[in-house]
Amino acid sequence: xxxxxxxxxxxxxxxxxxxMRKVIEVTPVTRDQDHLPMIVHSIPxxxxxxxxxxxxxxxxxxxxxxxIAALNRAxxxxxxxxxxxxxxxxxxxxxxxxxxxxxxxxxxxxxxDRRGFHGATVGFLGxxxxxxxxxxxxxxxxxxxTCLVPEPGVQDDRVMAGxxxxxxxxxxxxxxxxxxxxxxxxxxxxxxxxxxxxxxxVVLDDDALYLDATKALAEACVTWFVERGRLARAS
Amino acid sequence: xxxxxxxxxxxxxxxxxxxMRKVIEVTPVTRDQDHLPMIVHSIPxxxxxxxxxxxxxxxxxxxxxxxIAALNRAxxxxxxxxxxxxxxxxxxxxxxxxxxxxxxxxxxxxxxDRRGFHGATVGFLGxxxxxxxxxxxxxxxxxxxTCLVPEPGVQDDRVMAGxxxxxxxxxxxxxxxxxxxxxxxxxxxxxxxxxxxxxxxVVLDDDALYLDATKALAEACVTWFVERGRLARAS
Numbered sequence: 001x002x003x004x005x006x007x008x009x010x011x012x013x014x015x016x017x018x019x020m021r022k023v024i025e026v027t028p029v030t031r032d033q034d035h036l037p038m039i040v041h042s043i044p045x046x047x048x049x050x051x052x053x054x055x056x057x058x059x060x061x062x063x064x065x066x067x068i069a070a071l072n073r074a075x076x077x078x079x080x081x082x083x084x085x086x087x088x089x090x091x092x093x094x095x096x097x098x099x100x101x102x103x104x105x106x107x108x109x110x111x112x113d114r115r116g117f118h119g120a121t122v123g124f125l126g127x128x129x130x131x132x133x134x135x136x137x138x139x140x141x142x143x144x145x146t147c148l149v150p151e152p153g154v155q156d157d158r159v160m161a162g163x164x165x166x167x168x169x170x171x172x173x174x175x176x177x178x179x180x181x182x183x184x185x186x187x188x189x190x191x192x193x194x195x196x197x198x199x200x201x202v203v204l205d206d207d208a209l210y211l212d213a214t215k216a217l218a219e220a221c222v223t224w225f226v227e228r229g230r231l232a233r234a235s
Numbered sequence: 236x237x238x239x240x241x242x243x244x245x246x247x248x249x250x251x252x253x254x255m256r257k258v259i260e261v262t263p264v265t266r267d268q269d270h271l272p273m274i275v276h277s278i279p280x281x282x283x284x285x286x287x288x289x290x291x292x293x294x295x296x297x298x299x300x301x302x303i304a305a306l307n308r309a310x311x312x313x314x315x316x317x318x319x320x321x322x323x324x325x326x327x328x329x330x331x332x333x334x335x336x337x338x339x340x341x342x343x344x345x346x347x348d349r350r351g352f353h354g355a356t357v358g359f360l361g362x363x364x365x366x367x368x369x370x371x372x373x374x375x376x377x378x379x380x381t382c383l384v385p386e387p388g389v390q391d392d393r394v395m396a397g398x399x400x401x402x403x404x405x406x407x408x409x410x411x412x413x414x415x416x417x418x419x420x421x422x423x424x425x426x427x428x429x430x431x432x433x434x435x436x437v438v439l440d441d442d443a444l445y446l447d448a449t450k451a452l453a454e455a456c457v458t459w460f461v462e463r464g465r466l467a468r469a470s
Contacts, residue, residue: 002280012267013259017252020277024248032247032279040275042255044267045237074309 002037003230005221006076006099008067010042011049011083015198015214019082022218027231036225039074041067049085050129061089068097077230078102080221082214084126084196088133105139107220108194108213112145115211117192121146122211123185125159125178125204126196136196148190150181158184166199175203182209237272238465240456241311241334243302245277246284246318250433250449254317257453262466271460274309276302284320285364296324303332312465313337315456317449319361319431323368340374342455343429343448347380350446352427356381357446358420360394360413360439361431371431383425385416393419401434410438417444 005023009016020038027035046064051057064086071079079101081087087104094101112122124136124147131137131149140147150159158181165174178200182193195201196213206212225231240258244251255273262270281299286292299321306314314336316322322339329336347357359371359382366372366384375382385394393416400409413435417428430436431448441447460466 010267010270010272013270013273014256017256017259020255021249021252024252032245033281033283035245035248035279037245037280038248038275038277040273040277042273042275044270045272046268048268070309074305 003077003225003228004037004039004075005225006071006074006079007038007040008043008064008071008079008081008086009040009083010044011046011081011086012198013042013044015082016040016042018198018201019080019214019218022215023221026215026219027222028226029231034231036222036231039071039076041070043067046086049083049088050127053085053088053129053133060086061092064089064093065096068093068101072098078221078224080104080217082198082217084130084135084198084213085133087135090135102217102220102224103139104196104213104217105136106143107216108136108196108211109140109143109145110220111211111216112192112194115192115208117145119144120191121148121189123147123182123188123190123193124149124196125181125185125193125200127163128155128160130196131155136194140194147194148185148188150184154181154184162203163197163199166202171203178204238312238460238463239272239274239310240460241306241309241314242273242275243278243299243306243314243316243321244275244318245279246281246316246321247433248277248279250317251275251277253433254315254449254453257450258456261450261454262457263461264466269466271457271466274306274311276305278302281321284318284323285362288320288323288364288368295321296327299324299328300331303328303336307333313456313459315339315452317433317452319365319370319433319448320368322370325370337452337455337459338374339431339448339452340371341378342451343371343431343446344375344378344380345455346446346451347427347429350427350443352380354379355426356383356424358382358417358423358425358428359384359431360416360420360428360435362398363390363395365431366390371429375429382429383420383423385419389416389419397438398432398434401437406438413439 162178
């Protein structure tokens with residue numbers, strides 16, 4: 001077997017399934033046998049990441065570390081974590097891993113670069129927990145970007161409300177509310193908007209206006225294996 | 236962590252993603268943390284199962300056995316294989332596994348029983364490889380069912396053509412062609428039709444007319460854990 005992608009998932013379980021589907025979709029092959037092998041640990045029992053960051057809830061780090069260790073024992077070549085908020089503990093997880101872990105914000109920045117936005121001011125839509133942890137702001141700024149997040153009132157009344165509507169399956173309402181929040185960011189001069197939450201791409205498409213970080217992570221994984229000659233076909 | 240479901244997948248990779256989504260959908264919980272943990276080995280490099288059965292191609296058994304062994308080492312409690320044709324090697328895989336493997340045809344039979352079809356004559360739609368291996372016919376008959384498959388001409392011109400149309404994304408054509416094949420089975424007196432192929436449920440719904448074996452396997456997995464008290468909530 002050629003290179004194996006490890007996935008630490010389950011946060012939530014449907015986001016992991018969505019990420020796996022995107023890995024398959026962006027892989028440049030024509031037959032099943034050429035797709036990337038994946039070993040996936042989907043562990044929904046990882047304690048709530050947002051609660052740990054915002055409200056001092058139980059830390060998810062021990063369980064995240066166990067998952068990383070198990071993927072290393074299984075012999076994976078690199079690891080992806082399709083959960084934005086879990087990247088708050090990225091450095092600790094990386095220290096415990098022989099296999100490199102691809103960072104979702106680096107993947108988003110790489111996708112922004114490829115779309116010609118290098119150094120631009122970009123907007124961000126995601127949960128309040130992800131924003132409070134500054135995962136995106138700090139790492140995008142280190143790569144030359146300026147990252148604007150919604151005003152606090154808009155974050156609560158529009159973004160979080162929109163995410164709740166997606167979870168409840170009211171997609172038309174969700175789309176309208178989230179587009180309102182995006183319009184507010186665009187009025188402040190952003191070049192494009194990063195969707196750093198697994199629910200939002202359900203109603204807003206990955207295109208010139210929006211960049212789906214989950215899809216960017218899937219692309220970064222496939223590129224990692226293509227660059228190392230681990231995929232059957234590279235174009 | 237409570238009980239862990241092992242999944243030997245990748246045959247094809249999208250069928251595995253579809254199975255995982257169905258496990259999540261049929262799990263009776265309301266929050267992410269109560270979902271079943273899964274360890275998934277998605278290994279698309281397993282040699283073609285149909286070619287091995289019909290044309291003496293390379294046997295997939297060594298790689299299937301490696302996957303089962305790896306899932307056992309990872310500590311899973313039971314195993315599901317979301318690929319109908321791979322069940323041709325079920326007994327060999329079962330002998331090499333400490334964790335029980337849930338058989339997709341037993342899962343389909345259990346779902347038929349629950350729908351009140353016990354002992355009925357049922358139809359089957361799937362690939363020519365699955366039919367030639369008699370996986371469904373023999374195991375359904377052992378459970379009291381009579382299993383009718385399409386006439387050879389219909390199998391080639393309608394069922395396989397319909398599956399090809401699904402793979403090509405021509406879903407309206409696929410649905411029409413597959414419904415033709417189903418009409419032929421119904422004229423021969425079947426009570427319902429088992430969809431034993433991962434592509435067909437893309438265009439034919441799991442309902443009174445059709446039973447999706449992938450969904451039945453997902454239900455059997457969840458039931459296995461519920462019966463053993465390994466899921467947070469059982470109703």
